[in-house]
Amino acid sequence: MVGERLLDIGPEVFYKEPCIPFCLLGFCMNSNHQNSNIKQRLDRVGLALNPKGWVKELLFRLAGGPRFHQCLQHPEMIASFPGGVTTSDISEHLNTLFFFAMDVKPRLIVELGTRGGESTRVFLAAALSGARVLSVDLDDCSGLELPHRERWNFVKADDIEFGLHGFAKWCAAASLKPEIDLLFIDTSHLYDHTKQEIQTWSPFLSSTGAMIFHDTNMGLGVYGRLDRSVDRYGWNNQRGVIRAVEEFLGTTYDERRFFTDVAKGYLVAHYPHSSGLTVLKKTGG
Numbered sequence: 001m002v003g004e005r006l007l008d009i010g011p012e013v014f015y016k017e018p019c020i021p022f023c024l025l026g027f028c029m030n031s032n033h034q035n036s037n038i039k040q041r042l043d044r045v046g047l048a049l050n051p052k053g054w055v056k057e058l059l060f061r062l063a064g065g066p067r068f069h070q071c072l073q074h075p076e077m078i079a080s081f082p083g084g085v086t087t088s089d090i091s092e093h094l095n096t097l098f099f100f101a102m103d104v105k106p107r108l109i110v111e112l113g114t115r116g117g118e119s120t121r122v123f124l125a126a127a128l129s130g131a132r133v134l135s136v137d138l139d140d141c142s143g144l145e146l147p148h149r150e151r152w153n154f155v156k157a158d159d160i161e162f163g164l165h166g167f168a169k170w171c172a173a174a175s176l177k178p179e180i181d182l183l184f185i186d187t188s189h190l191y192d193h194t195k196q197e198i199q200t201w202s203p204f205l206s207s208t209g210a211m212i213f214h215d216t217n218m219g220l221g222v223y224g225r226l227d228r229s230v231d232r233y234g235w236n237n238q239r240g241v242i243r244a245v246e247e248f249l250g251t252t253y254d255e256r257r258f259f260t261d262v263a264k265g266y267l268v269a270h271y272p273h274s275s276g277l278t279v280l281k282k283t284g285g
């Protein structure tokens with residue numbers, strides 16, 4: 001790394017060879033390095049001028065400070081989002097969804113709430129080794145243009161009704177065990193409905209499966225992202241989703257903060273940004 005080399009040189013370079021920092025500065029600003037961006041360049045300049053001190057911090061702050069962006073890394077994710085990721089309420093959770101979907105080594109992923117199919121794209125990417133993705137929505141989302149459509153099934157139904165009376169039959173017809181490795185819940189965001197969803201669908205979770213809930217931190221209807229942008233839903237769900245999760249686990253949480261927990265046989269991880277995402281992964285023990 002150039003930065004590390006500069007750090008080795010140290011501040012004495014100013015006194016011995018006054019032109020060197022400016023040459024380095026020019027090099028940093030003009031570097032054609034593949035991953036160069038303004039932030040990295042400023043970082044390097046900071047290291048050159050003031051390896052350990054306030055210049056580095058100042059430049060970091062000027063370049064945006066602690067502001068974090070998402071990128072797609074895995075080829076299946078890149079293929080799933082050919083136009084890149086559009087900033088939305090869920091865009092900052094797409095990588096996390098992919099991570100947990102891959103982690104459960106899925107055979108069957110069930111998504112409750114499809115809309116435009118952002119989360120669907122992630123699950124289709126994660127279904128790379130023969131898994132099926134089943135999406136359920138009140139609205140007809142069957143016409144969505146999605147990559148890997150051969151991995152996808154869509155059912156237009158009320159999710160409670162389908163969970164109680166249709167899912168087991170659907171699995172039998174598809175020659176699948178009614179065992180869900182990843183259950184994603186992103187529908188009404190209402191307390192009573194989320195409670196019913198947990199009651200209806202959690203018995204289908206496999207012994208090492210995970211349930212993921214979006215919108216567990218809707219607050220007053222305004223949410224912030226890690227890239228420091230802010231957006232609004234315009235309605236307050238009265239903590240509907242997180243309350244239902246708390247009740248299921250027999251505990252209480254401060255959903256405005258990051259936290260992890262172990263409760264009722266589940267590992268719990270909570271991400272408060274972008275309206276909140278909460279993962280409940282069976283400990284399998």
Ligand SMILES: C[S@@+](CC[C@H](N)C(=O)[O-])C[C@H]1O[C@@H](n2cnc3c(N)ncnc32)[C@H](O)[C@@H]1O
Pocket residue numbers: 090112113114115116117118119120136137138139157158159160186187188
């Ligand atoms: C927030 S959107 C889902 C977003 C989607 N997961 C994504 O990442 O693009 C919520 C969806 O849940 C659906 N929905 C609401 N209540 C439902 C219910 N009882 N059963 C099935 N779908 C429902 C709505 O029609 C809507 O499309």
